[in-house]
Amino acid sequence: MDGDSSPLGDQAEHELISTALDVERLEVNMFRSKSLWLPRRARGVFGGQVISQALVSATNCVDPIYALHVCTSMQCYFLLSASPATPIVYSVEVMRTGRSYMTCSVKAIQNGAIIFVLLCSFQKPEPWQPEMQWQMPSGVPMPDECSLEEDIFLADSKRPGIDPRLKYFFETYAEERRRSPISIKRAAEHQLTPEGHIRYMYWMRAKSIPKYDAPFQKCILAYLSDLYFIMSVPRMIGLKRWAKGPDALGLVSSVDHTIHFYDNDFDCADWLLYTMEGPRVASGRGIARGQLYTTSGTLVAVTTQEGVIRAQRRDPALSKL
Structure with missing residues (x-):
């Protein structure tokens, strides 16, 4: 497909999650994207789509007795951002296969350059082990x-x-x-936690999806986990795109994104509550922490994302030159 930087480019195939995540198998461990989405005002292809397509590729190379439990992406933000005009090739390497865990790496390649690396670990489930989880925030309005x-x-x-x-x-x-293939409802404009931190909360679900097996439900969750996530951090500290002066937002760009899965039985066609907090911002970087709950309150995944977050401010030392 041809790249289109306009906000409403002809990217209709992206409207279904089944096509947004779809990859073509080229070799036993090599896959190629079929569609890529460029969000409005974005510097490159939507990161959540690249993560999810990489996970689909890895999942297709793993024995189904192993269940995905964690994935960490290392986005080379200092390279050229991925373009929607050229397909991305995903090369999967099985790095280790143990009795309980299996580890893979996925390199995303475009125009001969590595633009993204994903590390993911799969585990044989151990449902007999003890469980504990943080409860879903109280007082959250339900999706309806x-x-x-x-x-x-x-x-x-x-x-x-x-x-x-x-x-x-x-x-x-x-x-x-x-x-978008993902429906989003604003659960609260923002909420103050008991500790006084700002928390954003959204209900999210995939639109009109087939009945996917659990491994691919996790790939869909990986896709939606990137929506609004790192952008919540500059909002928490009052940086605005349209502002002028020291509170003007200069740059937001993802550095890495990690997802820990703690449930193998959820459906992204049902609403998931995504809570977002920003524990720390400093030195032109910030980190977001997220949790995804089912409507019944089961915590299915925990996410973190670090990004470059810069206000439009000059180094004071430069102003003296």
Whole structure:
């Protein structure tokens, strides 16, 4: 497909999660993307799609007696971002096969350059071992009490006297959300934790998906885990895209993304609550921590993502030169 940097490019195949994650097998351990999505205002292909396609590739190379339990991506953000105009090739290497765990690496290659590396570990499940989990936050409205993001953006675009540029921004984001394979509902604008930290919460689910087996449910969860995640951190510290001065957001770019899975029996066609917090921001970097719960309160995955987060501020030492 041809690359299109416009916010509403002709990327209709991305509207179904089944095609967004689909890869073509080229060799026993080599796969190629079939579609790639460039989000509005993004520097490159959506990271969640690259992670999920890499996981689909790895899963296809692993004995199904092993279940994915953790994946860590190392995105080479300092290289050129992935373009939607050229397919990505995923090369899978089985690094170790043990009695309980199996480890794989996946290299994502585009135009001859490695743009992304994924390490993932698979485990033979041990359901007889003890369990413990943090509870889902209390007082969270259920999905049927919340509005879809596209409806919120569309309502914002119709506010009387709205600036035409802001109106266009809301309309294009509403259309992007409508076309996305993932439905998102805002569970709370933000919530203060008992410790006084800001927490964002969203209900997410895949739209109109077939009945996937558990290994590929995890690939779908990996896809949606990248939505809104690192972008929640600059919001927590008051950086804004449209601001001027020291609170203007200069750059956000993912460095790494880790997902720990603790459940092998969930369905991404059902709503999952995604909670997001930002424990630390410093030195032009920030980290997000997330948790994904089913509507019944089961914690199925824990995520972390570090990113470059820069305000539009100059090094004071440079201003003296």
